[in-house]
Amino acid sequence: TQLLEQSPQFLSIQEGENLTVYCNSSSVFSSLQWYRQEPGEGPVLLVTVVTGGEVKKLKRLTFQFGDARKDSSLHITAAQPGDTGLYLCAGVSGGYNKLIFGAGTRLAVHP
């Protein structure tokens, strides 16, 4: 069974701080996606990483895919209250979007 473990489970920080959340697995994925989910809404895709070692930047968010394509990290620089939400990683395995989701990191950024 493929599993994705996310850490930390909860993170509470002050505005302006930097943070990193992690997504780890013992399985190899063809690609990995990061989503953000707000209460009462569905997840919204932030980025897809495909190549081992790949780094993608989305404004203050930096996503990295591990060389072996088993793990990924999300780094947020100078966090803002608008970054508050549940961050989910999801591994893609196989020929279609049967995603394996981690349990998520719940981030709270306080003004």
Place this chain on the structure above:
Amino acid sequence: NAGVMQNPRHLVRRRGQEARLRCSPMKGHSHVYWYRQLPEEGLKFMVYLQKENIIDESGMPKERFSAEFPKEGPSILRIQQVVRGDSAAYFCASSPPDSEKLFFGSGTQLSVL
């Protein structure tokens, strides 16, 4: 272009009743996925459908659950004889063919009393 539409947003059922959850994919999307999310957990894959075909239902319980995506109309996730353990948020997602991009609806929160 409207997003993925799910209804109802909230559904309350008593044990033993049936629950019907509807999902209209984005225009041009022929692939529909259903996921279930329990409190404080990630989403769990249930079923993948294309028009009139179930492609993969490996994540769906063998009994009481069924899904369809007819030629015309929305995709339906049907849960018969609901039990308290079925209480969860059910999300539908759609994608165009040959794309890894999934677009999720806002979900249906099912509460079983």
